Amino acid sequence: MPDATGLELVAQRVRAAVSDDAVVSALHAHGSATLEVAPGSVHDVLEHLRDADEEPYEFLASVHGCDYLPEEPRLGVHYQLLSMDRAERLGVKTRLGTDDPGLRSVVDLFPTASFQEREVYDFFGVEFDGHPDPRRILMPEDYVGHPQRRDFPMGGEPVLFTFNEHKLPRWYD
């Protein structure tokens, strides 16, 4: 785990290698280091972190989505990187708005991202450009909506029990 100073150094190296506005902020909190990057440069930043001469992070441990309602921009996508040699973890996150959210897929860098990007697409509706198989993964193919967004209705249906059957339509009559 890079400490706060180490994280600033990582951010500086990323800015130097990719672009000045690639890194939005570097956050070190609760013992975990996170780089917040601009949505457009996620692919380049991950590529740099994977192939860097100094302190590379060669393993993508997890990709997941998040909905920060009511904050704006609402959606977030998190990439958890791991260095096996140094046993160090680094989070990379990016924030997206809900209208037509899209990112460049990182499957070409980390093949493991394939299923996880499909899951983020399935539950949060973030479309990954360049993904080899951009389908839903958990919900049925013909499902409408992205159910883990916070403004998505909970769903479910009323079930007939003895305590509520006088309120619900008596389907058996």
Place this chain on the structure above:
Amino acid sequence: MEVTRSKVEGGHSFRSRQLKAQQMLRGDLLDKDLEEFVEERLLLTKFEDAQNWARKNSLFPLGFGLACCAIEMITVIGSPRNDLARFGAEAIRFTPRQADLIIISGRVSIKMAPVIRRIYEQMLEPKWVISMGACASSAGMFNNYALVAGVDKFLPVDVYVPGCPPRPEALIYGIMQLQDKIQGSPHQGWRERYRSAGTEEAQGDANVIANAEGAEGGAERA
């Protein structure tokens, strides 16, 4: 039924019965003696009752788990502690082609429902369904966008076992209720309450099937 035990009589009686059987086999027992011998050894019942009795005491549950209820289900059908063999249902089959009881043990997602329906259709008639636990019966605490609220939407359920998860004793009791139902004394319970008796899926009536096949065969011949 009242059961009384009497002390087994001494070796003399057994020996005399043995001799009588030998006589019968040799053809030495005649008329009244022969009739008496046959009467002593006959047990009369209806064929249907005997068939149902055999069915209920040789249930083959499908080893099919869906969620956390599956753990309880496995301890019931697979462990000597609960010993379902006492009730004649210990032969677990892991293929639907050889099973006749499916225990829906756990939550059923919208994507899983057609799979379960297909497994159910692969089972041979006669077949029975137990809906085990709150999730299978009503989606329980997971009543949300992903689950089917109640497997009775796509399967004809015979017995519902409540609980989260049900204790093994509860499931065993459910299986015994199912055995009563198979024997022909169904506890109509919820069917009576909701006036839905007689809506069970048709259990292949031999005449109906024969007529249908005859009609098809006739059409082909014509």
